Amino acid sequence: MHIFKDTNFDFLGKKVFFIGLSLVLSVAGIISLLLKGGPRYGIDFRGGTLMQVKFQTAPPLDKLRASLQAQGLTGTTLQPYDAPETNQVLIGLELADERQLQQGRQNIERALQAALGGGEAGKLDLNSTSASLLAERLRSSGRLGQMNPADIDKAAQQIADFRNSPPRSGLLKNFDELGSLPGLNPGIITALKNETYLGPFTIRSAEIVGPKVGRDLQKQAILATLYALGGMLVYIAFRFEWIYGVAAVVAVFHDVIITVGFFSLFNKEISLTVIAALLTLVGYSMNDTIVIFDRIRENLKLMRRTELQPLINASVNQTLSRTVLTSGLTFLTVLSLFLFGGEVLNGFSFAMVVGIIIGTYSSIFVASPILIWWKGVAEKRSAARGPVLIDRASGRRKVAGR
Numbered sequence: 001m002h003i004f005k006d007t008n009f010d011f012l013g014k015k016v017f018f019i020g021l022s023l024v025l026s027v028a029g030i031i032s033l034l035l036k037g038g039p040r041y042g043i044d045f046r047g048g049t050l051m052q053v054k055f056q057t058a059p060p061l062d063k064l065r066a067s068l069q070a071q072g073l074t075g076t077t078l079q080p081y082d083a084p085e086t087n088q089v090l091i092g093l094e095l096a097d098e099r100q101l102q103q104g105r106q107n108i109e110r111a112l113q114a115a116l117g118g119g120e121a122g123k124l125d126l127n128s129t130s131a132s133l134l135a136e137r138l139r140s141s142g143r144l145g146q147m148n149p150a151d152i153d154k155a156a157q158q159i160a161d162f163r164n165s166p167p168r169s170g171l172l173k174n175f176d177e178l179g180s181l182p183g184l185n186p187g188i189i190t191a192l193k194n195e196t197y198l199g200p201f202t203i204r205s206a207e208i209v210g211p212k213v214g215r216d217l218q219k220q221a222i223l224a225t226l227y228a229l230g231g232m233l234v235y236i237a238f239r240f241e242w243i244y245g246v247a248a249v250v251a252v253f254h255d256v257i258i259t260v261g262f263f264s265l266f267n268k269e270i271s272l273t274v275i276a277a278l279l280t281l282v283g284y285s286m287n288d289t290i291v292i293f294d295r296i297r298e299n300l301k302l303m304r305r306t307e308l309q310p311l312i313n314a315s316v317n318q319t320l321s322r323t324v325l326t327s328g329l330t331f332l333t334v335l336s337l338f339l340f341g342g343e344v345l346n347g348f349s350f351a352m353v354v355g356i357i358i359g360t361y362s363s364i365f366v367a368s369p370i371l372i373w374w375k376g377v378a379e380k381r382s383a384a385r386g387p388v389l390i391d392r393a394s395g396r397r398k399v400a401g402r
Contacts, residue, residue, distance in 0.1 A: 007317045011364050012309050012372070018365035022254060025358075029261010036264055042271035042347075043209055045218040048094040049104045052205045053112065054170050055087040059201075060115070064089070067115035071107045082343045086169075088204070090343075105206060116200040125199040126192065127171050131160035134196070143191040155188050170202040221275040228282050229253060240293055247370035248289045251362040255285050259355045268347060277351035284330070285359030288323065289367050295319050296371070308375050312368045327360045 033039060043050040053059075061078055068076045073093055081088040093104045113119060124137050135156035139149055162181055163172050172178070175198070178189050209217075229249050237245035256278055263270055295315040303311050334356065338349035 007320055008313075009317060009320075010313060011316050012313050012368060015365050015369045018361060019369065022258070022362070022366060025258045025261065026254065029258055029264055032261060032264040039260060039264060039270045040267060041218065042269040042274075043092055043094070043207060044272045045215075045221070045270070046094050047209050047215070048092060049108065050093075050207045050209075051091045051105065051108060051203055052081060053089050053091060053201050054204050055089070055116075055201045056171060056173060056198075057200070058084075058087055059089050061089070063115050064112065067111040068108065070114070071111040073104070073107055073111065076108070105208065109203070112201055119199070120197040124196045126159075126196040127163065127199040127202045129196075131157040134160065137195055138188070138191055141191055141195050143194060144185075144187055147185070147187070151185070152188075155184060158184065159188075159192075170204050172198050174198070217272065221272070224275070225256065225278060225282065228279060232282075232286050236290065236293070239290075240297060243371065243374045244293050247367040247374075248286055248293070250370060251289055251367035252282050252285050252359075254362050254366050255281060255355055255359045258358050259351055262354045263347075263351070266350075268350060271347055273345070273348040274351050277348045277355070281351065281355035281359060284356065285362065288327065288360060289363040291322065292316060292319055292363055292368065296368075309372055312371065316364050316368070323360065323363075327356055331356045 061080075064078060065076075068078075068091075075094050077090075077092040079090045079092070081090045091108055093108060119125070124134065126134070129137075131153075135149075135153045138144060138152050138156060144152060158181060159178060162168070162178065164170055168177070175189060175193055178184060178192070229252060232252070233245045233249045235245075236248050259278065259281065260270070262268075263274070292315060295318055296312055299306075299311050299315050299318075303314070306314070331353070334349050334352035337345050338353050341349055
């Protein structure tokens with residue numbers, strides 16, 4: 001499918017501007033990384049506890065911070081999560097000692113309870129308990145008479161599923177909400193009012209990662225990216241010429257540096273999902289570069305008398321429809337994820353949005369100019385050595401008389 005026909009845009013005529021833009025973005029990102037002491041790694045890499053907490057009302061962040069500090073949790077971070085109306089907060093606690101991880105979670109829970117209160121002595125928090133503990137409490141209360149224990153277990157599971165389903169998502173605000181459950185014994189609701197209370201918050205998820213595991217993951221993520229770049233360099237050097245491989249890897253490395261720089265500039269965390277996005281970006285950008293290089297190689301056979309820069313311009317124009325279709329549609333997809341995918345996918349989609357833009361133009365304005373630059377270097381060396389014969393089909397050079 002061809003969107004554009006017979007285009008003749010002078011892409012490489014603007015290479016100086018885009019190379020300058022790349023330098024500015026790269027330097028800005030590197031300076032930001034240096035000033036901040038490196039990337040802002042998530043709990044996945046640092047090690048610690050990360051809890052997603054949902055509140056009945058808008059969470060009082062200042063009060064929560066004060067309560068956490070009173071528990072000795074001075075390194076805790078609080079970050080609003082998802083849309084403001086969902087009343088959710090991410091609480092992160094970095095810990096260097098693996099023995100403190102579980103204790104750290106318990107301290108966070110105590111700090112939340114101290115800040116918000118709401119507890120009732122001798123009662124179970126219905127918004128934080130499991131179905132099994134709820135069933136056990138109802139059976140031991142003696143308030144359900146001779147009700148079959150299996151029916152109590154079934155009712156407890158039904159209540160827990162109802163509580164955890166949207167739009168409640170873990171929080172019941174009133175016992176009367178349970179009245180909509182089909183087949184629920186009215187005596188159960190009465191027993192719940194006597195044996196449980198509705199806490200002001202619930203912990204929707206909790207991740208605990210040891211510092212050693214975090215450091216290992218960080219090392220493996222860096223190695224995975226470098227191995228991917230090295231493997232692609234070898235493949236392209238074998239498939240084309242070594243300079244093509246170098247140009248492609250430099251362009252992809254440029255994409256990764258700028259994308260990581262954007263994460264630093266916007267103070268976003270780098271998690272395992274972001275590493276997955278960077279590796280996806282490496283493959284995506286490399287594929288885009290290879291398509292252009294393959295067309296350049298074909299045109300070297302067909303346009304033997306054409307200078308290299310006009311030849312590369314022609315090659316880029318010939319692949320323009322394919323670039324717009326693949327990059328454009330992929331960009332719209334990841335942009336939708338970024339805008340509507342929620343907080344969980346935000347890091348992944350942000351990396352892909354930035355990476356696709358940077359990766360598409362680097363295939364044209366970074367990788368291709370490297371080929372032109374190398375040709376200029378080769379011609380200067382050839383002039384110093386004597387006349388050189390160039391096989392345009394393969395691009396290989398041979399000194400006359402050798």
